[in-house]
Amino acid sequence: MLRIFARPTRACDGVTRRELMRVGALSLLSGLTLPRLLQAVEGTPGGRRGPAKSVILVNLFGGPSHLDMFDMKPDAPAEVRGEFRPIATSVPGLQICEHLPKTAQWMHRATLIRTVTHGYNSHNPYNVLTGFTGGSDRENYFAKRTDHPSMGSVCQYVGIVPEEVPGYVVMPAHPGFSQGLRRAGPYGGYLGSQYDPLITFCEPQFERKGSFYDPVLPVGDPLLPALDALPEMTIARLDGRNSLLDQIDRGLARLSASPTIDGMSEFKRQAMSLLVSSRSRDAFDLARETAAVRDRYGRSLYGSSLLIARRLVEAGTTFVAVNWECGAETHGGHWDMHENNFGMLRFNLPVLDQITTALLDDLDYRGLFESTLVIVMGEMGRTPRVNGKAGRDHWPQCGFALLAGGGVQEGMVFGSTDKLAAYPVEHPVSSGDIVATIYELLGVDPHLHVADLSGRPIHVAHGGTPITGIIA
8 A cells, every 4th residue: 555644545446546646746756746747748749949958967066166177377476376287178279277187188079158157155056056146145055945946847847858767866965965954956946846856865985084175085876765755755664764766666566557547647647657667767777887987987976976867868867967065064075165275176176077078978979969968067166366275265256167068069168257267358157148048958948937936927047048159
């Protein structure tokens, strides 16, 4: 007997219509309110399509230093230019950091935006995932029902719903997990929790204990949550903490075999197939990858996350967000480098260089590069001047975004900054502009408005418009 909200219910055939709908509304597989969204897809055949079928967004939580990565100023004073040397890339005249040598060889296939600018001085990934920059730092430490929806949630809302796999996934855990917070950004907000992502959890291992400014590599894989850990769902807890997939098997196999299924609408039958799909299991099963592939990505938690991201988009998932923050408090797993900026970057940059180029190589080899938009960015940049603790402080006035695949121009540098990389001097780009561009590339109307809880129409890109200059 399937038990929802801890209270069992039974019909003569073992399942009620209400019970099935409750299961489908609990974000079990990327928040699909199953029949409704499937019907939305069926009702809009031939809708507008973009070149990107999927998005993989790598959020460098804390704010990566644009001056020490992609907008180096070697002729600036020492307190501005920092400790790193620029190196040549595959784009003539373009230089980036010496600690990104593999990325340097990919730049002819990518677009680099150097002029991301806004006023939201906060580590919450709210602006990255929604395009909204009018929030406040402490208020957005905790996600709320009144928050604006994320891009992945909007994609589900408009009916971009893959078959048999989650449409929207966040890895390796929810933003803020390492600090005991649930930061605003990745959720459905006022669209409803049915549009929340499937969020994995992680139990990484560290070779030693670090500190906030002493990074240590997390090793492990993102894990599917136990079903009883999902909001408002117990299924009688099914022997405690079993894996999500085991619990789907044991709790829903009887439903799929029930004669009730035969009497359901086509949309409800499709909904049930999502809940019991083996394709979802397979996408998270890294044992199916060779040791050589795993080694190319590295065995870090972030490398494993990007490898699963590739498996998900290969299976049809629309939006994957990977948040780099594991062990922020105790093992330096972040990019908020108020101290030891260069020491932390010497550690972080080679890892980023390895995992992003492994992903791009893999997508290209498998014929997925043109249909998958990969984005690497953070919520802000860092101050032009190095502080007294060899760190750089918050600087939302200027930052970067690196984009590749999925319909963007190749070998392009968009925008330029002043001699200190403090402010854009040409082509400033807002968070909303980036979000609108992603929507445009996915085939979602970037001018779409949705109703908030009071019924007001809210622009999904918050005033942003697509950056036509970077679209191929």
